Amino acid sequence: xxxxxxxxxxxxxxxxxxxxxxxxxxxxxxxxxxxxxxxxxxxxxxxxxxxxxxxxxxxxxxxxxxxxxxxxxxxxxxxxxxxxxxxxxxxxxxxxxxxxxxxxxxxxxxxxxxxxxxxxxxxxxxxxxxxxxxxxxxxxxxxxxxxxxxxxxxxxxxxxxxxxxxxxxxxxxxxxxxxxxxxxxxxxxxxxxxxxxxxxxxxxxxxxxxxxxxxxxxxxxxxxxxxxxxxxxxxxxxxxxxxxxxxxxxxxxxxxxxxxxxxxxxxxxxxxxxxxxxxxxxxxxxx
Amino acid sequence: xxxxxxxxxxxxxxxxxxxxxxxxxxxxxxxxxxxxxxxxxxxxxxxxxxxxxxxxxxxxxxxxxxxxxxxxxxxxxxxxxxxxxxxxxxxxxxxxxxxxxxxxxxxxxxxxxxxxxxxxxxxxxxxxxxxxxxxxxxxxxxxxxxxxxxxxxxxxxxxxxxxxxxxxxxxxxxxxxxxxxxxxxxxxxxxxxxxxxxxxxxxxxxxxxxxxxxxxxxxxxxxxxxxxxxxxxxxxxxxxxxxxxxxxxxxxxxxxxxxxxxxxxxxxxxxxxxxxxxxxxxxxxxxxxxxxxxxxxxxxxxxxxxxxxxxxxxxxxxxxxxxxxxxxxxxxxxxxxxxxxx
Numbered sequence: 342x343x344x345x346x347x348x349x350x351x352x353x354x355x356x357x358x359x360x361x362x363x364x365x366x367x368x369x370x371x372x373x374x375x376x377x378x379x380x381x382x383x384x385x386x387x388x389x390x391x392x393x394x395x396x397x398x399x400x401x402x403x404x405x406x407x408x409x410x411x412x413x414x415x416x417x418x419x420x421x422x423x424x425x426x427x428x429x430x431x432x433x434x435x436x437x438x439x440x441x442x443x444x445x446x447x448x449x450x451x452x453x454x455x456x457x458x459x460x461x462x463x464x465x466x467x468x469x470x471x472x473x474x475x476x477x478x479x480x481x482x483x484x485x486x487x488x489x490x491x492x493x494x495x496x497x498x499x500x501x502x503x504x505x506x507x508x509x510x511x512x513x514x515x516x517x518x519x520x521x522x523x524x525x526x527x528x529x530x531x532x533x534x535x536x537x538x539x540x541x542x543x544x545x546x547x548x549x550x551x552x553x554x555x556x557x558x559x560x561x562x563x564x565x566x567x568x569x570x571x572x573x574x575x576x577x578x579x580x581x582x583x584x585x586x587x588x589x590x591x592x593x594x595x596x597x598x599x600x601x602x603x604x605x606x607x608x609x610x611x612x613x614x615x616x617x618x619x620x621x622x623x624x625x626x627x628x
Numbered sequence: 629x630x631x632x633x634x635x636x637x638x639x640x641x642x643x644x645x646x647x648x649x650x651x652x653x654x655x656x657x658x659x660x661x662x663x664x665x666x667x668x669x670x671x672x673x674x675x676x677x678x679x680x681x682x683x684x685x686x687x688x689x690x691x692x693x694x695x696x697x698x699x700x701x702x703x704x705x706x707x708x709x710x711x712x713x714x715x716x717x718x719x720x721x722x723x724x725x726x727x728x729x730x731x732x733x734x735x736x737x738x739x740x741x742x743x744x745x746x747x748x749x750x751x752x753x754x755x756x757x758x759x760x761x762x763x764x765x766x767x768x769x770x771x772x773x774x775x776x777x778x779x780x781x782x783x784x785x786x787x788x789x790x791x792x793x794x795x796x797x798x799x800x801x802x803x804x805x806x807x808x809x810x811x812x813x814x815x816x817x818x819x820x821x822x823x824x825x826x827x828x829x830x831x832x833x834x835x836x837x838x839x840x841x842x843x844x845x846x847x848x849x850x851x852x853x854x855x856x857x858x859x860x861x862x863x864x865x866x867x868x869x870x871x872x873x874x875x876x877x878x879x880x881x882x883x884x885x886x887x888x889x890x891x892x893x894x895x896x897x898x899x900x901x902x903x904x905x906x907x908x909x910x911x912x913x914x915x916x917x918x919x920x921x922x923x924x925x926x927x928x929x930x931x932x933x934x935x936x937x938x939x940x941x942x943x944x945x946x947x948x949x950x951x952x953x954x955x956x957x958x959x960x961x962x963x964x965x966x967x968x969x970x
Contacts, residue, residue, distance in 0.1 A: 407721075450750055457721065462745045468711050469746055472718020472726075479679075479700065480722075501742065504711035 342392065344564045352560050355425065356386040360589045361616045362421040362434055368609040370438040373446065376586035376599040377493065378418035380524045383558045384491070384582055385422040392567055394486060397427035400455040406486045407457050407473050411466020412493035412522070413447040414601075419456070420444050428455050464499025466490050467519055471509045474517035474577070483516035487571065490519045495527030498536045503548070509577045510549030517577040518570045519550075522557065524586040526597035542581060550579045557582030590615050636866065638843045645828035646839060650862060657820035660856060661759045663795030664816050665690030667802025668727055672698050678806055679719060681705055681728045683712045688818075689729035689759045709735040710742050716754045717746035725753055725806055732758025732774035732815060740780055747811045748786045755805050756781070759816040761791075762906035763934065763951055764856065764944035766819070773939040773947075778854075779911025781813040782884045788812040788833060789884040791905075791913070793858035794824045797881055800831040808833065815855065817906070819944045822859040824879075834885035838894070840865045840877035847876040849962050850898040852891070854880045854905045854913040857932075857953060861904050864958045875962065883913050891917055892924045899970035901929045902961045906953060909933040928968035930961040 363378045388408065389395070396402040410419050417437065424431045429443070436442035443453045447461030458469050470490035477483045496502055509517050521541075529535050538544075542552045551573045555566045563582065570578035586600065587593025590612040593604075604612055615621070640646050649655050672678045672694050680694045681703040695702035703719075705712045709730050716726035728735060736743050736756055747754045761774045782789045788810055792798040798816060805812045830837070840862055841847060853861045858879060865875045878894055880887070895901055901921065903914030914931040921927060934951050948954050 409718075458717070459745060459749050462741055465714050465742060465746055468714030468742075469718035469721065472715035472720075473722050474718075475703065475715065476679075476719040476722035476724050479724075501710040501714065504706075504708040505714070508705060508708070508711055508715065 342564060342568055344561055349560045352386050352390055355390055356382045357616055359386055359421045359425055361613060363417045364609050364612045366417050366434045366437045367603040369435050373417060373603050374414045374601050375603055376593060377415035380584040380586040380588045381415055381418050381522050385418050387560050387563050389422045389426045407488045409457050409466045409470040409490045410460055411490055412496055413460030416448045463496035464501035466492055467502055467505035470517060471505050474514040475512055477516055488517050492521055494521055494523045494532050494538060497538055506548040513575050514577045515574055519579040521581050522584055523581050524584045526586050526600055528601055530597055545579050549576055551576045552579055554581045557584035635843055639840055641838055641841060644837055645826050647823050647826055650824060656823045658795040658823060660792055660795050660798050660821050661690045661816040663798030664802055665693040667799035668694040669697055671802055671806035677723055677725050679724045679726050681712055681716050681726055683707055683709050683730040685730055691729045709739045713739050713742050714746050717752050720752040720754050727755045727757055729757040732761035732777045733772050736777055736780050737774055744784055748784045751786050753809045754811055756813045760818040761815045762817050763939045763947045764817055764819045766944045767941050769941040770938040775908045775934050778907050778913055782916060786811055790882055791815040791855040792881050793879050794821055796825045797831055804833055817856045821856040824858050834882050834887055836878050836880045836887035836890040838876050839879050842874040847874045847898045849875045849900045849902060849965055850894040851875055852878045852880050852903045852917055854883060857904050857906055860955050861958055864955050880913060883916055886916055888920050891920050895921055895925045895927045899927050900965045901927055902965055904932040904958055907933050909935055928965050928970055930965040932958050932961050
């Protein structure tokens, strides 16, 4: 999983493209979540374009790694990344949340079979990922592929999440790697005000998990964290990825109000300008 | 006396090879959940993808039989019913056929949304096994008496709902569900229940069978039963026959898919229906039958079941009598429906 500087540059550009797609999708859809998808764009890009063993042209390939998205509401980033990776045409992103679309407001695997599970109601992904990892362990396939679970910090309020942490720790599921999007916001405000999670890393260690903390925007560090996780032999690993909600668009960053709302035309224009000029680094807007 | 016996053997549908000792005082009684334990063992022998998950109730749900034979395919989840079914959903995504056992009050009682989102919405072949359903749980009291579970599960798209009448039928249901690629709910009871069927009695998803019928002529009332109250219903049918009231008794163990054709045919013949179940009247099997008849062939109906109440501690028999599901209540319902204009 060697990650060269050239590859990092390529991934950063791809993440920027994915952010643009997210803004365009949300503007067209008129409802949905903005901050979470932008905040996780780097993580999704790294996974779909570097880490995951998968085959966009043969999505049901049995040997693929499994990626379970637990917090289904950030699906614009999932859909945009999958489209950029070649699972379906980019044009289809404009159908998000519209009648008859495969891109449901929250992912539904019967509509879009390329997603590993339907999600939206929070706190359910890690249990399903644990079940997948356990099934592979039973079948002696836990060295062939990994089960990844992306989850939000807000959904750690759900008891079901902690039932899953306990279960995976008990069963020493080394093939299970969870990634928490630690962006510190949820609908009603800052996580530490709504329902404090800290000391999060200590809690997870106490549940018999290997814990790694890393920036969710540093491709190199993220890649190293996943490499470290894959080498752990006797426990599941959780990567706490510190992200900035709304990352990439200055106005959206660090304001929890952007959790569950979408940009209007003016705001989208501003956001796209910022993304197209790579945050003002270049003068002309590239497409 | 000899003649009456001959008659009874004709009235218990001979095609179905039911237990000839149904009306004997010493009829064999086995808990319905025991049939689940035996069925799961057999299903596990047939298909290596069958796995068992349990929420800290291995013995009382009878999953111990499977767990002892196949420890590598048994998963102890602890007292965590939300986790129980979501882990099962994940396992099914990798090709397993999971049976998740707990008490019906907790699964599907507590984890309904988990079942909806990760199993039914995903259309995964996970089997939810709710033991200790109904008022006959007895002394544990109202907190543990699941009287709403049929309603909860039958409203869920993609979900099949099976409520066997005895242990032998439960065993067959497990084997059928293990081969089905759909989600399903299997409702079991704790108490010893008289054996109604035999190994040779057919069981099919979506098929209702007439267990009791008049020797000659048409029946005046159709009694539709699900679960462990079947024996009481058959005793009532026999007594009514002595009083000159002809009935047909249907076993509706497959509540979903529901056998519309058989239910409509019964209503066409009898013009009056009584439903019998150990469940709230609201939303249960009787409601399912009412939905079928209201759309296809409306006839007067009476419902035997719990009337919008919670249970309490007591012996199973005391509770069944007190909450209006005993023999007398069934008989009264038949007489009441007979008086109504059809």
